[in-house]
Amino acid sequence: MALTFCGLELAHPILNGSGTYDAIAARRAFGDALLDAFPFSAFVSKTITLEARAGNPPPRLWEAPAGLINSIGLPNRGLAGYLAEDLPQLAQLPVPLVTNVMGSTAAELCALVEAVEERPEVAAIELNVSCPNVKTGLDIGADPDTLAGVLAEVRPRTAKPLIVKLTPNTADVGAVALAAQEAGADAVSLINTLRAYASAVGRPGDAWLGGGTGGLSGPAVRTVALAQVLAVARRVTIPIVGMGGVQTAEHAAQLLAAGATLVAVGTESFRDPLAGARIAAGIPHFLAKSGNIAD
Amino acid sequence: MSAESGRRTLAPFGRRALAVSGRRELGAYVVLEVSDPGGPAPQPGQFFMLAAVDRWGGGADERPFLPRAFSVLRAGDGHLEFMLEDVGPGTERLCALGPGDDLWVTGPLGLGFTAPDDGRRALLCGGGVGTAPLAIWQDELLAAGRPAAALLGFRDAAHAEGAALLANPRVATDDGSAGHHGLVTDLLVEALDADPHATVYACGPPPMLEAVRALCAAGGVPAQLALEAGMACGFGACFGCVVPTRDGGYVRLCVDGPVLDAEQLAEVPWH
Numbered sequence: 001m002a003l004t005f006c007g008l009e010l011a012h013p014i015l016n017g018s019g020t021y022d023a024i025a026a027r028r029a030f031g032d033a034l035l036d037a038f039p040f041s042a043f044v045s046k047t048i049t050l051e052a053r054a055g056n057p058p059p060r061l062w063e064a065p066a067g068l069i070n071s072i073g074l075p076n077r078g079l080a081g082y083l084a085e086d087l088p089q090l091a092q093l094p095v096p097l098v099t100n101v102m103g104s105t106a107a108e109l110c111a112l113v114e115a116v117e118e119r120p121e122v123a124a125i126e127l128n129v130s131c132p133n134v135k136t137g138l139d140i141g142a143d144p145d146t147l148a149g150v151l152a153e154v155r156p157r158t159a160k161p162l163i164v165k166l167t168p169n170t171a172d173v174g175a176v177a178l179a180a181q182e183a184g185a186d187a188v189s190l191i192n193t194l195r196a197y198a199s200a201v202g203r204p205g206d207a208w209l210g211g212g213t214g215g216l217s218g219p220a221v222r223t224v225a226l227a228q229v230l231a232v233a234r235r236v237t238i239p240i241v242g243m244g245g246v247q248t249a250e251h252a253a254q255l256l257a258a259g260a261t262l263v264a265v266g267t268e269s270f271r272d273p274l275a276g277a278r279i280a281a282g283i284p285h286f287l288a289k290s291g292n293i294a295d
Numbered sequence: 296m297s298a299e300s301g302r303r304t305l306a307p308f309g310r311r312a313l314a315v316s317g318r319r320e321l322g323a324y325v326v327l328e329v330s331d332p333g334g335p336a337p338q339p340g341q342f343f344m345l346a347a348v349d350r351w352g353g354g355a356d357e358r359p360f361l362p363r364a365f366s367v368l369r370a371g372d373g374h375l376e377f378m379l380e381d382v383g384p385g386t387e388r389l390c391a392l393g394p395g396d397d398l399w400v401t402g403p404l405g406l407g408f409t410a411p412d413d414g415r416r417a418l419l420c421g422g423g424v425g426t427a428p429l430a431i432w433q434d435e436l437l438a439a440g441r442p443a444a445a446l447l448g449f450r451d452a453a454h455a456e457g458a459a460l461l462a463n464p465r466v467a468t469d470d471g472s473a474g475h476h477g478l479v480t481d482l483l484v485e486a487l488d489a490d491p492h493a494t495v496y497a498c499g500p501p502p503m504l505e506a507v508r509a510l511c512a513a514g515g516v517p518a519q520l521a522l523e524a525g526m527a528c529g530f531g532a533c534f535g536c537v538v539p540t541r542d543g544g545y546v547r548l549c550v551d552g553p554v555l556d557a558e559q560l561a562e563v564p565w566h
Contacts (some may be wrong), residue, residue, distance in 0.1 A: 272309070
């Protein structure tokens with residue numbers, strides 16, 4: 001199952017989705033057993049921003065039918081805090097480290113990428129482009145031209161593999177992925193959460209979540225993820241990290257069959273901290289199968 | 296309160312399937328006993344994430360989906376006990392489990408209580424299902440030869456049967472059908488008036504915890520509060536279970552709590 005992804009040697013195709021696993025906190029809960037049985041072949045950090053963020057006011061979670069709506073708000077220590085405090089601890093993980101960054105302007109993203117580029121502990125960089133452009137209010141990753149413009153400035157700032165984490169909240173995700181490829185992205189990852197709203201009738205504005213709207217994840221989005229990965233795979237030749245509602249090796253195999261090279265596990269890790277390892281171990285069985293008539 | 300030693304037993308990495316070994320009803324509550332041979336001994340105040348192995352989902356609104364967090368009620372001899380109340384699709388399913396059923400268990404998680412300082416006596420104050428962590432804590436205090444008086448508040452007599460989980464509690468009910476007719480904080484005021492040289496340990500609904508926090512802050516009485524918040528993972532991954540702290544930031548109850556020093560909070564949040 002070992003494979004090469006953007007020049008990184010990985011033991012298997014399962015990694016974590018950004019923001020769904022805090023390896024530093026997990027080590028406090030589980031101790032060094034976390035390192036001995038690390039469930040992912042690469043670790044993707046939560047999103048890092050230039051300035052520290054406290055995150056959104058609670059409540060931050062709403063259990064949906066077969067899923068979860070979250071409005072966490074990207075809490076993080078900011079770039080300086082990440083580099084000084086988090087990175088030395090994440091560097092102790094037994095797998096390559098991908099640092100996920102987000103900025104609301106090309107200049108912010110360039111500053112983040114330049115700083116991370118200098119750190120040898122970081123194997124690759126993932127850009128979270130589900131951030132509103134300060135001028136247009138639209139997500140940078142919602143529009144192919146906007147994304148291409150940002151990448152034209154960011155791409156030259158790093159020699160590390162650059163992964164663009166696409167937003168599903170767009171009209172034509174294939175067009176955005178193609179724009180990312182043409183602007184020099186080494187890979188794309190998808191899907192991020194689907195914009196969603198938890199209605200609590202009787203509360204002010206009926207909003208349950210402190211942040212207003214949130215993002216839906218979990219098995220509820222799995223078939224959407226499959227369709228979007230399929231759409232992107234038809235447009236690009238760069239590798240794809242597929243994710244969205246994966247709970248089992250079969251689900252991972254479906255995303256691989258749709259065109260993904262790697263599969264990320266997110267919400268399922270909340271239910272099963274070792275889900276990544278369980279899924280990775282089961283993949284060979286499904287890749288060996290053909291069709292579903294005999295089972 | 297910052298040192299984790301003595302407050303945290305590390306969890307085995309991953310969830311484990313454990314067999315339900317017993318179930319008993321206690322008025323409005325269900326006490327579920329789970330066989331955990333070889334499992335680590337939790338610290339009082341720590342919690343576990345629980346989900347039924349079979350049929351977790353498909354209840355009201357097609358839920359539950361995520362595991363549910365429960366303070367450990369008691370532990371020992373290869374068993375864990377949890378105090379449950381059926382209040383929604385997750386707890387409904389868990390309350391329906393019986394011997395022979397399997398449970399997904401992750402834990403123990405979080406940080407538990409610390410013993411009183413400088414000769415203060417422990418005063419335990421619980422509300423409803425918040426009785427649970429106080430039972431294991433009282434066991435440990437009494438076993439160490441320390442006083443551990445308990446004050447427990449419930450909605451009514453059916454819920455007040457949960458008071459049997461602690462030794463010699465004073466009981467209050469909202470409707471007066473058992474014990475003192477009124478709030479458990481009435482009893483706390485009396486107890487602190489009689490002897491303020493105490494450390495208060497409280498767990499219960501947010502309005503009760505806020506009343507306890509305010510009372511203790513006004514009287515200069517140290518307090519440790521076991522809080523609850525909607526929690527997806529229990530091990531710091533989801534950042535969902537935060538509460539705002541006095542310093543303007545947030546802490547995650549699952550890794551920095553669920554037991555917080557009352558002084559960390561300007562108020563107990565209530566959603």
